[in-house]
Structures are given as structure tokens and as C-alpha cells.
Amino acid sequence: MLRRTRVKLQDTVSSWILKLNQEQDVIEVTDIVKRYGSNTVLNHATFQIQTGQLTTILGPSGCGKSTMLRCMNRLERFDRGRLKIGDVEVSGTEDKKLTPAEEKELTRRLRERVGIIFQNFNLFPHLTALGNCMEAPMTVKGMQRKEAEDVARHYLHKVGLADKEEHYPAQLSGGQQQRVAIARALAMEPEVILFDEPTSALDPQLIQSVARMLRALDDLGKTLVVVSHDMNFARRISDQVIYFEGGHAVEAGTPQEVFGNPQKAETRAFMQSFQEDEPLADAQPNADKLQSNALETNLGTRDNLGQEE
Amino acid sequence: MMSQQTRRTALTLLLLLLFPVSTLAQSALQRVRQSGELRIGTDATYPPFESVEGNEFSGFDIDLGNAIARELGVKARFINASFDGIFPALQNGTFDAVMSSVTITPERSASMLFSDPYYDSGQLICVRRESEGINAPDDLKGKTVGVQINTTAQYDLEKREGVTVAKYNTIDLALLDLQNNRIDAVVGDAPVLKYMIFKSFRELKTVGHRFTDEKFGIAFAQGSEDLVREVNTALKKIKETGEYDQIHEKWFGEAAERAAEQEASKTKPKTVDFNLARRLLPLFLSGILLTAQLALISLALGLPIGLLLALMRVQSSRLIAAPAALYVEVVRGTPLLVQILFIYFVLPYFHIYIPAKTSGVIALTLNCAAYISEIFRAGILSIDVGQMEAARSLGMSYSQAMRRIILPQTFRRVVPPLTNEGIALLKDSSLVSVIGLTELARTGQELASRYAAPLTIWPMVAIFYLLLTFPLTRVAEYLERRWKTVTRS
Numbered sequence: 001m002l003r004r005t006r007v008k009l010q011d012t013v014s015s016w017i018l019k020l021n022q023e024q025d026v027i028e029v030t031d032i033v034k035r036y037g038s039n040t041v042l043n044h045a046t047f048q049i050q051t052g053q054l055t056t057i058l059g060p061s062g063c064g065k066s067t068m069l070r071c072m073n074r075l076e077r078f079d080r081g082r083l084k085i086g087d088v089e090v091s092g093t094e095d096k097k098l099t100p101a102e103e104k105e106l107t108r109r110l111r112e113r114v115g116i117i118f119q120n121f122n123l124f125p126h127l128t129a130l131g132n133c134m135e136a137p138m139t140v141k142g143m144q145r146k147e148a149e150d151v152a153r154h155y156l157h158k159v160g161l162a163d164k165e166e167h168y169p170a171q172l173s174g175g176q177q178q179r180v181a182i183a184r185a186l187a188m189e190p191e192v193i194l195f196d197e198p199t200s201a202l203d204p205q206l207i208q209s210v211a212r213m214l215r216a217l218d219d220l221g222k223t224l225v226v227v228s229h230d231m232n233f234a235r236r237i238s239d240q241v242i243y244f245e246g247g248h249a250v251e252a253g254t255p256q257e258v259f260g261n262p263q264k265a266e267t268r269a270f271m272q273s274f275q276e277d278e279p280l281a282d283a284q285p286n287a288d289k290l291q292s293n294a295l296e297t298n299l300g301t302r303d304n305l306g307q308e309e
Numbered sequence: 310m311m312s313q314q315t316r317r318t319a320l321t322l323l324l325l326l327l328f329p330v331s332t333l334a335q336s337a338l339q340r341v342r343q344s345g346e347l348r349i350g351t352d353a354t355y356p357p358f359e360s361v362e363g364n365e366f367s368g369f370d371i372d373l374g375n376a377i378a379r380e381l382g383v384k385a386r387f388i389n390a391s392f393d394g395i396f397p398a399l400q401n402g403t404f405d406a407v408m409s410s411v412t413i414t415p416e417r418s419a420s421m422l423f424s425d426p427y428y429d430s431g432q433l434i435c436v437r438r439e440s441e442g443i444n445a446p447d448d449l450k451g452k453t454v455g456v457q458i459n460t461t462a463q464y465d466l467e468k469r470e471g472v473t474v475a476k477y478n479t480i481d482l483a484l485l486d487l488q489n490n491r492i493d494a495v496v497g498d499a500p501v502l503k504y505m506i507f508k509s510f511r512e513l514k515t516v517g518h519r520f521t522d523e524k525f526g527i528a529f530a531q532g533s534e535d536l537v538r539e540v541n542t543a544l545k546k547i548k549e550t551g552e553y554d555q556i557h558e559k560w561f562g563e564a565a566e567r568a569a570e571q572e573a574s575k576t577k578p579k580t581v582d583f584n585l586a587r588r589l590l591p592l593f594l595s596g597i598l599l600t601a602q603l604a605l606i607s608l609a610l611g612l613p614i615g616l617l618l619a620l621m622r623v624q625s626s627r628l629i630a631a632p633a634a635l636y637v638e639v640v641r642g643t644p645l646l647v648q649i650l651f652i653y654f655v656l657p658y659f660h661i662y663i664p665a666k667t668s669g670v671i672a673l674t675l676n677c678a679a680y681i682s683e684i685f686r687a688g689i690l691s692i693d694v695g696q697m698e699a700a701r702s703l704g705m706s707y708s709q710a711m712r713r714i715i716l717p718q719t720f721r722r723v724v725p726p727l728t729n730e731g732i733a734l735l736k737d738s739s740l741v742s743v744i745g746l747t748e749l750a751r752t753g754q755e756l757a758s759r760y761a762a763p764l765t766i767w768p769m770v771a772i773f774y775l776l777l778t779f780p781l782t783r784v785a786e787y788l789e790r791r792w793k794t795v796t797r798s
Contacts, residue, residue, distance in 0.1 A: 111701070118699060139709045
């Protein structure tokens with residue numbers, strides 16, 4: 001029964017991919033190298049992501065996937081290679097020297113297009129949910145308070161937190177905090193949203209609502225890049241899966257391709273180790289079933305990106 | 310307040326530094342004549358020679374000083390100064406002369422000028438009423454003896470082998486310690502000891518005779534020869550006309566002693582005298598105001614400077630961070646007392662003259678800024694790096710993120726340590742008394758000596774400090790309450 005649900009899900013997903021494949025690449029990562037001293041974190045990483053796709057970068061911990069994500073928002077700089085997001089092109093620091101002014105301008109343009117949701121959300125604890133979403137539109141875009149409030153309200157409503165506007169982060173649950181973080185990123189209207197391990201800081205029961213939200217964001221036309229080590233989650237939500245190991249993309253393809261018929265030995269080894277862990281992951285089979293069903297039934301309705309937990 | 314050791318080392322150092330300054334004082338007489346006033350420095354904690362109540366100076370030195378000024382055709386203005394800072398202040402021109410029961414010694418004559426002697430005094434030994442066996446200086450061997458710091462009594466005893474010298478800021482504290490059985494004897498100027506015993510140390514007595522012959526003189530900075538000449542002429546005239554004898558009789562004569570004795574027998578001295586406390590209450594007002602003023606202004610100026618230093622220190626650019634680090638290192642690593650003395654006494658050497666109160670505010674501000682900057686820095690560093698990353702990822706610039714995200718959270722966290730710093734500053738401000746500022750602690754010191762009532766005065770001082778800290782604590786509590794919702798996260 002579980003299996004059948006998944007197959008059904010995958011069918012749905014593949015039909016979308018067919019549709020999306022016609023679109024252009026929005027993110028191109030070419031030969032990126034990053035070292036911390038003698039430790040090479042990114043080792044000639046190369047991959048492409050198309051507009052509107054939901055891509056999961058999957059891999060064991062320490063494989064460099066989070067660093068890759070941080071490079072895409074310029075929270076980290078890389079030494080060599082090239083990153084292209086839309087019309088913004090970034091080169092490795094060893095390839096091209098930038099003046100501080102150029103660096104500032106480049107970072108500004110990049111961050112205008114790319115938002116990020118951190119693993120632990122990093123909400124501003126001294127501001128309410130509304131304040132969290134208003135801050136950047138006001139300081140960065142120079143919006144008036146009233147206008148920023150409207151924008152913030154709009155997106156908080158979208159993530160289903162209209163009634164939590166005046167709550168401080170400390171008064172919100174983990175899942176609610178994550179949705180504030182999403183609304184905060186959306187308020188800046190980025191084309192690309194990066195998610196760093198969106199499920200790891202949450203209770204397993206919340207995973208389905210995260211999946212639902214990601215799919216809904218995808219439907220808004222956003223390009224999503226999700227870093228995760230959770231194979232089940234990746235299989236469930238992705239248009240494209242990139243398997244990362246040793247600082248580079250080992251294999252990329254649809255979930256069926258990567259999970260069903262992995263081409264590389266590293267990918268197979270990871271899948272195998274994952275299967276050994278399967279009993280553990282199935283420790284809450286009911287929740288899993290529930291999530292799959294809920295995900296399926298919720299794919300069509302998207303007035304709200306999320307629902308009350 | 311501070312260790313005597315620190316105080317002494319600092320002063321020795323300063324005196325060395327200041328030595329050449331004396332050449333700056335020129336044509337002292339002209340200056341006095343032109344301004345129409347003779348500024349006399351005095352440590353008014355030494356009745357019956359000099360004491361002060363509110364702004365009213367009184368005592369033998371005061372009457373004599375007024376008479377001398379009158380002879381010079383000018384007015385005398387007395388300036389209160391702590392004895393251990395009085396000579397540096399004379400050297401840098403804060404006053405024209407020092408009349409503060411100063412014994413003429415060869416050491417002092419090497420760095421200052423003295424008038425002709427105006428009073429013959431000598432050291433006397435004082436012990437508890439019941440004690441026996443100490444009658445002469447030789448009996449002090451193996452004993453612990455209290456003196457006022459930097460007095461001839463101290464110098465004399467330090468030359469005697471086997472005597473342990475305990476130094477006190479004021480003579481009444483030495484006598485109190487003697488009364489409390491912690492030391493064996495006190496040595497000081499005979500008339501002062503007698504006055505103090507009469508006034509409130511009835512359990513003490515003087516023994517033997519004056520064992521030194523000391524002459525008090527008026528001290529002047531080097532280069533004031535013309536002024537010294539005029540003062541000597543005036544002094545001579547005052548002695549010839551009999552005015553000197555009148556003043557002497559008023560303060561030390563039989564009549565004065567009888568009057569004192571009579572007054573004393575009427576009102577037995579009490580350890581804690583509530584009537585006295587009530588009477589002296591208003592005299593504390595200006596000291597309290599000055600202390601509050603010094604602390605508040607310094608805190609208000611120190612906060613932004615400290616914040617700026619902290620922001621400099623968290624920069625990755627060494628060019629910006631290093632100067633701030635150096636500043637904190639230097640200021641935090643040197644005693645506040647030395648900083649106060651430096652600004653007030655050493656800067657004039659470079660022709661920078663800053664009035665005492667301003668000097669005090671500057672020293673306290675610069676000092677507390679260093680500590681405050683460390684509090685802010687710790688606060689900034691305690692904010693999770695994710696906060697800066699989140700702000701930057703949304704497109705905010707570094708300064709926007711600092712201003713809107715990091716600092717508001719920092720402020721909430723540093724309220725308790727800042728309150729600590731504010732309270733510490735309030736109490737540290739007592740150190741400015743060395744440059745002659747009569748703040749709360751110094752007021753206490755003066756009144757304790759004047760009324761020989763340390764046990765009444767010092768608890769009052771403590772209570773006033775406590776009351777001063779209350780508003781600070783209240784403000785801190787208010788801020789913490791207001792920000793409570795967000796501190797936990």
C-alpha cells in the first residue's frame with residue numbers, strides 16, 4: 001500500500017518534470033572548488049537547475065551540500081569555478097579579483113534573486129512575526145511602514161499564520177517559525193529559494209506539512225533548491241535529485257532515475273546504507289502513511305501554502 | 310576606596326613627572342594682585358587647624374590665612390584638597406599657597422618654597438586610656454602605630470626601627486582604629502590629637518611630651534619668591550600687632566580648651582549620634598549632587614563611546630579593530646586613580662589645563678567606556694551568527710543588519726552587566742576627591758574629621774550611595790521587564 005502510494009506520487013511528479021523540462025536553466029554551477037585550508041569542501045561541483053524546478057541536493061553529512069547552498073547565496077565565497085543565477089554571474093575568488101564595491105554590488109544583486117531558509121530558521125527574536133517579515137522590505141527596499149506591513153501580512157497569510165502576526169518567535173512552534181521564515185524570504189520576492197535541511201529541526205509529524213508547503217511554493221513559480229539527507233523526503237518532493245558526495249555532484253536526475261536506477265557506485269552505496277536504516281525510518285509507519293496520503297490529497301489545493309498543524 | 314600602596318606609588322610617579330612644571334609659575338605676586346585673591350589650598354579634615362562645614366571653612370590656619378590676605382590687600386579663597394594630592398595641585402597652579410598644617414621639612418623644601426614658620430608644633434603619642442608602658446617614642450618599638458598618610462609623623466616613624474606604621478587617610482580613622490584595639494598607638498600633631506580626644510575619643514589619652522619640634526609653614530610653588538616675601542612681611546606684621554596671639558588664643562588658648570572641655574562634659578560623645586546626623590544632613594547635599602552628576606554624565610558619555618569601541622573591535626579589519634583593542638587594554642590595565650591624576654596634573658605640563666570637574670568627568674568617561682565596550686562586545690558576540698547571516702541573506706548591508714538586528718538584541722542582553730557598570734562607576738567616582746572635588750565620600754571624610762564622628766558619618770555616606778544606586782536599578786528593572794517577551798528564544 002505504501003509502495004503503491006509512492007508510485008502514484010512519482011507519476012504525478014514526472015508529469016510535471018516533463019512540463020518543466022522545456023524551461024531554461026536558471027542556476028548553473030560550473031566546476032566550483034572551495035577549500036578551508038587543506039580541506040577541500042567543494043571539489044569541482046557542477047550541475048544545472050531549471051526555472052521553477054524543485055531540486056533536492058541529497059548526500060551524507062559532510063559532503064559539502066550545505067556549503068554549496070551557502071555559496072549560492074554568497075554567505076560563503078568559493079575559490080574557483082563559476083556560479084550563474086539568472087543574469088548574475090559569480091566567479092571564484094582565485095579566478096577573478098573583485099573590488100569591495102564590485103563585491104558588494106554582486107552580492108546585492110545575487111541576494112535580490114535568492115532567498116534562503118536556514119536549518120534553524122534564524123528568526124529575529126526581538127521582532128514579531130509581522131516585524132520579521134517587514135524588516136527587510138523596509139530597510140533594503142526602502143518601503144514605507146504601511147506598505148511593508150501589507151506585504152508582510154500578505155505572505156504571513158499565504159503561509160497560514162494570519163492569526164500569529166503579533167507573536168514573537170519564542171511564542172511559536174518550530175513549524176510555525178519555519179513558516180514565518182518562509183514568509184520573510186517571500187516578502188523580498190526572490191526567484192530562487194534555498195532550503196537548508198528543512199525537516200531536520202522539526203518533529204517527524206511535521207514533515208508532510210513541509211513537503212506540502214514546498215510543493216505549493218514550487219507552484220508559485222519559484223525555483224527551489226533543498227538540501228537534505230532524508231532520502232524519503234527527497235523522493236517525495238523533488239523534480240530533480242542531485243546526489244552529492246565528496247564535494248561534488250555525483251549524479252543528477254529525476255527521483256526515479258536516481259533512486260530507481262543509480263548509475264554511480266557512490267550513489268548505490270548511499271542508497272543501500274539508507275535501506276539498512278529503513279526500519280528506523282519506518283518507526284512511525286502511520287505517520288508516514290498519513291503524510292503520503294495527505295500530500296497526495298493536498299497537492300491540488302493551494303489557497304494557503306500551509307495549514308494549521 | 311583604594312589601596313594606599315596604589316595611591317602612594319601613583320603620587321610618587323606624578324611628582325617626578327611634575328617636577329619641571331614648577332618653572333611655569335611666574336610672578337606669583339603679580340597674579341595674586343591682579344586677580345585680587347589669594348587661592349589657598351587646604352585639606353580641611355584637620356581641626357582645629359582647618360575644617361569645613363558646607364562651604365564654611367574654619368580653624369587657626371583659616372583665620373591666619375584671611376589675615377595675611379588682608380595685609381596683601383586681597384581676599385583669601387580657600388580651596389579644599391585631599392592632602393595626598395595637595396602638593397601636585399600647588400605645583401600645577403591650582404592654588405597660590407598651601408596652608409594645611411604643613412611641617413617644614415628639608416625634603417619638602419627641596420621641591421617647594423616655605424614662608425617663615427607660623428606655628429610651633431610637635432608630634433605626640435596617643436594611646437588607649439587603660440594602656441601602660443608607652444610613654445616615649447622608644448617604647449613604640451615592636452608596636453603598630455597609626456598615622457595620617459604623608460605626614461611628618463609617618464616619615465619620623467618610618468625611620469625608627471621595629472615600628473610598624475599603619476597609614477590612614479585622615480587622623481580620625483587612625484584614632485578610631487586605636488580605640489577599636491587594632492593598633493597600639495597613634496602619632497600626630499599635638500594640638501590636633503588633643504582636639505580629637507576632647508571631641509569624641511574619650512577612651513584615648515596622650516602620653517609624654519612632644520618628641521619632635523616641628524614648625525608649620527605656608528607652602529608655595531617654586532618661582533613664587535616675590536609672593537613669599539610679601540607673605541613673610543604680612544606674617545611679621547600680624548605677629549607684631551598682637552593679632553596672631555588673638556587667633557592663637559581663640560583656637561588653642563586656655564579659654565578655648567576650657568570651653569571645649571565644658572562643651573564636651575555637657576554632651577558625652579556618642580558612637581552614633583543621631584542628632585548630629587540630622588544636623589549634618591543638608592551638608593551632604595552638594596556632595597550627593599556632585600557624585601550623581603559625575604556618574605550620570607560619565608555614564609551618558611561612556612555608553613556611546615563604549616558602543617563605538619565595541620563595534621570597532623568586532624570588525625575583521627585589523628586597522629579598525631586594533632586601536633580599539635589597544636585603548637581597552639591600556640585603560641583597563643591602569644588604575645582609575647592614575648588616570649584621574651594624569652589628566653589633572655600631568656596634562657598641564659603640556660599646557661593643557663582642564664578644570665577639576667571636567668577632568669573628573671573625562672577620566673571617569675574614558676575609564677568606563679573601556680569596560681562598557683567589553684560589555685557591548687560580549688553582547689554582540691553572544692548573538693548567534695545566524696542572525697547576521699539571516700539579515701544579510703535578506704539583502705541588508707552589514708551596518709543595516711548591525712543596527713536593526715544585532716544591536717537591538719544586544720541591548721536587551723547587556724542591561725544587567727551595564728547596570729553593574731553604572732553602579733561601580735557611581736562608587737568609583739569617589740576617587741576624584743584626589744583632585745579636590747568634594748563629592749560624597751570626600752564630604753563624609755571632611756565631616757567625620759570635623760566632628761570627630763566617623764561612626765556617625767560613614768554609615769550616612771553608605772546610605773546615600775545606596776540611595777543613589779536605586780534609580781539605576783529601577784531603570785534596569787523596567788527595561789528588563791519591557792523586553793522580557795523576547796529574551797527567551
